[in-house]
Amino acid sequence: xxxxxxxxxxxxxxxxxxxxxxxxxxxxxxxxxxxxxxxxxxxxxxxxxxxxxxxxxxxxxxxxxxxxxxxxxxxxxxxxxxxxxxxxxxxxxxxxxxxxxxxxxxxxxxxxxxxxxxxxxxxxxxxxxxxxxxxxxxxxxxxxxxxxxxxxxxxxxxxxxxxxxxxxxxxxxxxxxxxxxxxxxxxxxxxxxxxxxxxxxxxxxxxxxxxxxxxxxxxxxxxxxxxxxxxxxxxxxxxxxxxxxxxxxxxxxxxxxxxxxxxxxxxxxxxxxxxxxxxxxxxxxxxxxxxxxxxxxxx
Numbered sequence: 517x518x519x520x521x522x523x524x525x526x527x528x529x530x531x532x533x534x535x536x537x538x539x540x541x542x543x544x545x546x547x548x549x550x551x552x553x554x555x556x557x558x559x560x561x562x563x564x565x566x567x568x569x570x571x572x573x574x575x576x577x578x579x580x581x582x583x584x585x586x587x588x589x590x591x592x593x594x595x596x597x598x599x600x601x602x603x604x605x606x607x608x609x610x611x612x613x614x615x616x617x618x619x620x621x622x623x624x625x626x627x628x629x630x631x632x633x634x635x636x637x638x639x640x641x642x643x644x645x646x647x648x649x650x651x652x653x654x655x656x657x658x659x660x661x662x663x664x665x666x667x668x669x670x671x672x673x674x675x676x677x678x679x680x681x682x683x684x685x686x687x688x689x690x691x692x693x694x695x696x697x698x699x700x701x702x703x704x705x706x707x708x709x710x711x712x713x714x715x716x717x718x719x720x721x722x723x724x725x726x727x728x729x730x731x732x733x734x735x736x737x738x739x740x741x742x743x744x745x746x747x748x749x750x751x752x753x754x755x756x757x758x759x760x761x762x763x764x765x766x767x768x769x770x771x772x773x774x775x776x777x778x779x780x781x782x783x784x785x786x787x788x789x790x791x792x793x794x795x796x797x798x799x800x801x802x803x804x805x806x807x808x809x810x811x812x813x814x815x
Contacts, residue, residue, distance in 0.1 A: 524597040525576050526667035534664065535580045538623045547619075554615040560805055561611045564591070564628065566601040567800040570636030573597045573668035575608070577627035585623075586616035597635070597671040607801065621803050631668040632799035638672025638792050640773060648780040649787045652677045654768075656790030665793045677788055684712035686735075697722060701729035714766075723747060727754050731763050733786075738769035741778035748783035 542548075564578075575596045582589035589612035595601055596608075607628075610617060641651045652675040657665045666676045678684050685704045692700055697715055704713045715731040717723045718738060726734045734751070736744060748765050755762035766786040767779050779787050 520575060520593075520596050521598055524573070524667060524671045526664045528576070528580075530663045531576050531580050532584075534661065535577060535584055535623070535627070538626065539581070539584055542623055543619070548615075551615040551618045554618070556613055556615055558614045559612065560614040560617060561609055562617060562803050562805045563609055564607040564625075565802050565804055566603060566605045566607060567802055569602045570600070570632055570799040571639045571672050572599050572601060572607055572628075572632050572799075573635035573671035574628040574631030574664070577631065577664070578608075578624040581620050581624045581627065582610070582612070585620040586613060588612045589616055589620060597667070598673075600639070609806065610803065625801060625803060627664075629798045629801050630796075631664060631671075632801065634665055634668035634793055634796040635672035636799050637796035638669045638674040641776060641789070641792060642673040644773060644776045645780045645787065649767075649784055650675050651776075651792070652786055652788050653792045654788055654790040655680070656794045658793075669792055674792060678714075684714060686714040686716070688716045689718065697725040697731075698729045701726075701731055720747065720750075723751060724754065727751060727758075727763070730760070733764045733766055735766045735768055735788075736784065739767065741775070741782045744779065744782035744784060752783075 572595050575591075575593055578591060582591060589610065591608045591610045593608040594606050601607060638651070638653075645651050653666060653669045654677055655662070662679065666679060669676060678686065685708060687697070687700050687704070697717075701713055701715065704711070712732045714733040714735060715722075715726040715729070716735040716737050717726055723734060723736065736747060739747065744767055751765060752762050764786060765784045766788060767782065767784040768788045771779055771787055771789050772791065776787065
């Protein structure tokens with residue numbers, strides 16, 4: 517069995533909650549009427565098989581779906597979260613009673629396909645970035661599914677931005693209404709010592725305000741790659757002249773996979789995009805019966 521990397525997996529509690537919701541959606545009120553026609557003694561094996569290239573994510577959701585439907589169902593993984601697959605690769609082999617295997621099939625594939633789609637999309641971004649910048653996600657996730665989708669981003673080799681509003685402080689333009697960057701950062705340091713303070717800026721003067729306030733991360737919002745190249749150089753020169761540690765510099769706003777190369781060459785440390793999660797699509801994965809089902813022998 518292929519072991520799973522724990523750092524690429526979502527919280528088990530979240531997986532159980534979402535699997536339970538998905539199964540209730542599929543089985544309420546009378547269960548799987550079609551599969552109830554099958555002989556419960558008939559067993560089968562089936563392959564999770566990739567129908568297009570990509571990166572796998574969501575295996576824990578498949579296992580939880582199987583256990584929730586029938587503890588007699590099991591899966592042995594040839595590939596798991598973070599592994600690349602090509603067309604026709606076998607990801608895993610499921611075994612158990614045919615009737616409950618078919619009941620679990622669509623829920624398991626929905627999780628596996630959608631999360632693998634995010635992992636595959638993230639991997640494409642990481643490939644283009646080619647180590648020049650860290651690619652990270654945003655909070656633009658499907659409500660309720662954030663921890664699963666962010667785990668899929670990690671499986672694709674990208675990094676996670678803050679998970680929720682409690683992780684760290686991020687001062688955007690609306691948060692600065694009626695105050696200054698320096699005052700807001702100072703208040704953040706006072707009330708939440710030890711927390712990351714992240715400041716969004718949309719023009720050059722604000723960047724220098726954030727530098728003077730000693731922000732941990734400066735988000736340079738909606739700047740083009742050429743302008744960013746000059747700003748990042750100025751920010752680092754400012755840090756040298758003032759003998760202070762430079763903050764991390766993040767580019768965001770309208771960045772696409774097609775424009776990523778230019779942004780990665782601008783000198784920023786981080787590039788973020790909501791499209792890692794909200795425009796990922798689904799990796800096409802099928803569950804194909806591998807051997808003819810065999811009815812249990814009776815005396």
